[in-house]
Amino acid sequence: MIGLSQSDTEVTHDSLKVQELDEVMVTATRTVRQLSSLPLPAQIIGKKEIQRINSQRLDDLLNEQTGLITVSEFVGGAGIQMQGLDSQYTLILIDGVPLIGRSAGTLDISRISVGNIKQIEIVKGASSSLYGSEALGGVINIITDRPKDAGFKSNIRYRYGTFNTHDANINLNYKKEGLSINTFINRNSSDGYQFANAANLNTVDPYSNYTFNTKVDYAINAKTNLLASARYYLQDQEYAPTEDEAGEITINEWNTQFKLDHEYNDRWSSYFEFYATRYKADEFLNTLEDNTFFSNSDYNELLIRPEIRASFAPNENHSFFGGLGMDHETLNRTDFSTNPRFNSPFVYLQYEGSPLDKLNVILGARFDGHSDYDSQFSPKAALRYELNDKIDLKGSVGYGFKAPDFRQLYFDFTNGFVGYTILGYNAVNTKIPELDQDGQISTIVVPISEYNGALRPENSVAYNFGTTFKPFSRLKFEVNLFRNDIQDLIDTRLIANKTNGQGIFSFYNVNKAYTQGLEFNTSWKLNNEFSISGGYQLLFAKDKDAQNAFKDGEVFARLSPSSPSFQLTEDDYFGLFNRSRHMANLKIFYSIEKWNLDTNLRGTYRSKYGLFDTNGNSYLDNFDEFVNPYSIWDWAINKTFWAKYQVGFGIDNIFDFTDAPESETDLLFVGNIPGRIIYTKLNIQL
Amino acid sequence: MKTLKLFSLIAILIGMTSCSNDDDPVQLLEVESVTVSNLFAPQIGGVDQMGNPSPISGEFTKFDFSTGQVTTSATEWDIAFRATSIIINGGVSLGSTDEPERTGDVAAYIASGTFASIADVESSQLGQDSGNGYVLSDWYTYTGPPTFLITPTPGKIIVIRTRDGKYAKVEILSYYKDAPEDPDAFMDEERYYTFNYVYQPNDGQTSFE
Numbered sequence: 001m002i003g004l005s006q007s008d009t010e011v012t013h014d015s016l017k018v019q020e021l022d023e024v025m026v027t028a029t030r031t032v033r034q035l036s037s038l039p040l041p042a043q044i045i046g047k048k049e050i051q052r053i054n055s056q057r058l059d060d061l062l063n064e065q066t067g068l069i070t071v072s073e074f075v076g077g078a079g080i081q082m083q084g085l086d087s088q089y090t091l092i093l094i095d096g097v098p099l100i101g102r103s104a105g106t107l108d109i110s111r112i113s114v115g116n117i118k119q120i121e122i123v124k125g126a127s128s129s130l131y132g133s134e135a136l137g138g139v140i141n142i143i144t145d146r147p148k149d150a151g152f153k154s155n156i157r158y159r160y161g162t163f164n165t166h167d168a169n170i171n172l173n174y175k176k177e178g179l180s181i182n183t184f185i186n187r188n189s190s191d192g193y194q195f196a197n198a199a200n201l202n203t204v205d206p207y208s209n210y211t212f213n214t215k216v217d218y219a220i221n222a223k224t225n226l227l228a229s230a231r232y233y234l235q236d237q238e239y240a241p242t243e244d245e246a247g248e249i250t251i252n253e254w255n256t257q258f259k260l261d262h263e264y265n266d267r268w269s270s271y272f273e274f275y276a277t278r279y280k281a282d283e284f285l286n287t288l289e290d291n292t293f294f295s296n297s298d299y300n301e302l303l304i305r306p307e308i309r310a311s312f313a314p315n316e317n318h319s320f321f322g323g324l325g326m327d328h329e330t331l332n333r334t335d336f337s338t339n340p341r342f343n344s345p346f347v348y349l350q351y352e353g354s355p356l357d358k359l360n361v362i363l364g365a366r367f368d369g370h371s372d373y374d375s376q377f378s379p380k381a382a383l384r385y386e387l388n389d390k391i392d393l394k395g396s397v398g399y400g401f402k403a404p405d406f407r408q409l410y411f412d413f414t415n416g417f418v419g420y421t422i423l424g425y426n427a428v429n430t431k432i433p434e435l436d437q438d439g440q441i442s443t444i445v446v447p448i449s450e451y452n453g454a455l456r457p458e459n460s461v462a463y464n465f466g467t468t469f470k471p472f473s474r475l476k477f478e479v480n481l482f483r484n485d486i487q488d489l490i491d492t493r494l495i496a497n498k499t500n501g502q503g504i505f506s507f508y509n510v511n512k513a514y515t516q517g518l519e520f521n522t523s524w525k526l527n528n529e530f531s532i533s534g535g536y537q538l539l540f541a542k543d544k545d546a547q548n549a550f551k552d553g554e555v556f557a558r559l560s561p562s563s564p565s566f567q568l569t570e571d572d573y574f575g576l577f578n579r580s581r582h583m584a585n586l587k588i589f590y591s592i593e594k595w596n597l598d599t600n601l602r603g604t605y606r607s608k609y610g611l612f613d614t615n616g617n618s619y620l621d622n623f624d625e626f627v628n629p630y631s632i633w634d635w636a637i638n639k640t641f642w643a644k645y646q647v648g649f650g651i652d653n654i655f656d657f658t659d660a661p662e663s664e665t666d667l668l669f670v671g672n673i674p675g676r677i678i679y680t681k682l683n684i685q686l
Numbered sequence: 687m688k689t690l691k692l693f694s695l696i697a698i699l700i701g702m703t704s705c706s707n708d709d710d711p712v713q714l715l716e717v718e719s720v721t722v723s724n725l726f727a728p729q730i731g732g733v734d735q736m737g738n739p740s741p742i743s744g745e746f747t748k749f750d751f752s753t754g755q756v757t758t759s760a761t762e763w764d765i766a767f768r769a770t771s772i773i774i775n776g777g778v779s780l781g782s783t784d785e786p787e788r789t790g791d792v793a794a795y796i797a798s799g800t801f802a803s804i805a806d807v808e809s810s811q812l813g814q815d816s817g818n819g820y821v822l823s824d825w826y827t828y829t830g831p832p833t834f835l836i837t838p839t840p841g842k843i844i845v846i847r848t849r850d851g852k853y854a855k856v857e858i859l860s861y862y863k864d865a866p867e868d869p870d871a872f873m874d875e876e877r878y879y880t881f882n883y884v885y886q887p888n889d890g891q892t893s894f895e
Binding site for chain 2: 420554556558567618
């Protein structure tokens with residue numbers, strides 16, 4: 001895909017230049033910064049860890065990180081939950097540019113292979129001051145690898161495991177003087193799995209996919225660098241939502257990025273970037289009985305983004321970074337009232353500096369203009385103060401937003417099984433009169449004049465306060481307290497009744513919610529061979545209106561259909577669906593250098609969570625049924641022979657945890673954990 | 687699950703004991719507490735699996751509180767059911783096919799509370815079916831995917847003034863046949879109402895105690 005690991009070119013600031021050995025990231029500031037110097041909660045997952053745990057896809061890798069969990073949605077694949085915020089509020093970038101294809105809000109991160117990744121950078125807390133929409137909960141930036149050594153190098157990696165899962169990778173690298181070329185090919189396929197009693201929707205149908213990625217990086221001269229990158233992804237997956245229909249889902253995605261960097265002098269640099277990406281998903285279903293057409297659904301999204309960036313460093317203590325660009329987006333989709341086209345210009349500016357010796361500051365703001373919803377101004381401020389060599393304090397406040405998605409604006413969908421209709425906000429004004437003329441409307445509940453304005457983006461103010469304590473260089477403790485105050489959450493409401501007895505629903509800004517909690521991380525590197533790390537997240541994620549409804553005694557529950565209802569109190573409100581109050585992880589890495597052997601054991605824990613209301617009051621309360629807590633343990637071992645050959649073996653989910661449905665009516669189960677996975681891996685370096 | 691069953695058993699016991707009343711002055715009739723099971727409220731038409739709506743029709747299933755029975759009378763009814771639609775014998779017809787004429791002056795509202803906590807009628811809240819919709823439309827929650835259930839919303843108690851000026855309160859318990867413990871929208875037969883009601887047979891008495 002895209003990009004260039006900007007780390008190599010966007011160095012603008014002498015005092016911030018660091019050795020390659022130190023962990024550096026570009027995501028937090030869009031300039032190269034040493035991870036430990038950042039005033040924001042941030043984290044890096046390196047290539048070494050990715051290789052040692054024999055990870056294949058991004059979802060299984062992120063699942064092991066503190067406070068992150070992949071949550072499978074009923075539609076839309078596996079998304080990532082960060083600081084208790086849903087996956088549609090985390091921006092996913094590859095080499096600094098965004099992935100698209102959120103047909104139902106979730107970006108399915110299992111489509112991202114980790115076979116050519118240098119590192120994954122995670123920034124928590126609202127980051128719209130740099131990245132605009134979607135960076136409400138945080139940003140995950142996948143930095144792809146680039147050739148390091150001159151000459152031609154290649155690498156072949158193959159992994160085979162349970163469920164007939166194949167993962168084959170080829171990396172071809174060439175580097176000579178200013179030119180470097182990397183080509184990456186991945187094929188991933190699996191027979192999938194199915195739980196005996198599960199509705200077919202919730203388990204994984206057989207699939208195969210390919211990823212192709214080529215990057216060319218050319219230094220025209222010492223001050224000018226050109227990058228061209230292209231990525232293509234293709235997936236075919238069987239599709240069987242019920243026992244009576246069968247079909248196929250085909251995903252086609254491409255991304256291209258061109259970037260020209262130029263350094264004018266010690267103070268000024270500029271970057272021209274052009275990015276284009278298309279995501280296409282086509283699905284069809286036939287009725288099995290007579291093999292006739294049942295339904296189809298197409299999704300075709302395009303994003304084109306030209307952007308100019310510049311950096312200016314008047315002296316070594318202060319630097320400025322700014323950008324100007326335009327997003328052009330189009331979408332063609334089944335069940336839409338129109339084929340929307342958006343043009344949204346944006347501009348941002350950021351200051352980084354050290355006004356005092358031990359104080360580091362980031363101030364930034366971004367403006368996103370838009371034709372179809374309110375324009376957004378997103379400021380952010382972050383401070384880090386070094387108390388002494390061992391302790392630092394950091395805090396940040398930032399604004400984040402997520403633009404209304406195409407669905408919320410333009411949906412025009414009638415449910416095939418029940419008959420209700422969902423209209424996007426901007427479709428209400430035209431569709432309601434049409435339906436009325438058709439005689440399909442019995443009563444109007446919300447006057448359509450309320451839909452003359454614009455839907456506001458969901459937005460949040462994020463607060464993060466943390467400290468790092470390093471009593472010795474090999475031992476580290478980190479604590480971060482977070483709170484995200486979210487408002488204008490978009491929900492659906494009944495706007496009219498149809499003559500068929502069902503409702504017409506549309507979107508509106510209503511809910512206020514918050515997520516708050518604490519994240520704790522510790523790592524201890526005993527020596528070069530042995531290290532241990534652990535993490536914990538405490539989370540409270542609640543809808544404020546729901547909390548008030550409980551407080552005011554407006555919420556009732558019943559224990560079974562034949563029992564009367566009783567009143568609930570504020571303490572009975574558990575919070576938002578699919579959130580666990582406690583999540584924890586533990587990782588032990590051990591390498592025996594004289595044997596060229598390394599091994600590791602990793603565990604994750606998730607406390608109970610609710611998937612949906614089970615007692616009819618539409619809220620998740622303590623009298624609902626929950627998914628039980630669980631923990632998963634993974635083990636891997638790798639040995640290198642003759643420097644070039646590496647053989648690996650591992651077991652994911654050693655204790656074979658599954659929570660399969662007990663009966664066809666049991667819908668509270670863990671759909672994305674298929675049980676024990678045993679695999680072997682072969683890696684050849686040429 | 688075991689604790690849930692235990693809870694429900696306790697709740698049922700509480701429910702049973704709390705409904706029995708005594709101590710009424712001799713001249714008054716006793717307030718009745720009754721459970722109606724599997725009142726069938728079918729409907730013709732609706733939306734088929736392809737999403738094509740077809741006209742809805744079918745007789746409403748009418749209920750008379752004074753007899754405590756389902757009735758087919760054109761006039762002697764208080765409340766009537768067709769799928770999720772509940773109408774009362776008072777106000778104006780919405781004009782849907784087969785919707786009966788309102789011949790009475792029945793009025794109703796949905797109160798918020800536990801069944802036992804609704805001790806008295808708030809006369810000011812009484813309303814009737816009108817062009818804006820049925821006064822008793824908001825009695826259930828549609829769960830949507832993945833369960834697609836129609837669940838009577840807990841805490842919604844129907845309070846009704848019958849056509850002969852008596853009062854009743856109703857708590858709908860289930861929309862599925864035999865009020866199953868874990869209803870399944872795909873397996874269980876729908877449009878079977880199970881509800882509890884308390885009927886105050888004494889003229890003008892607005893208290894349910």
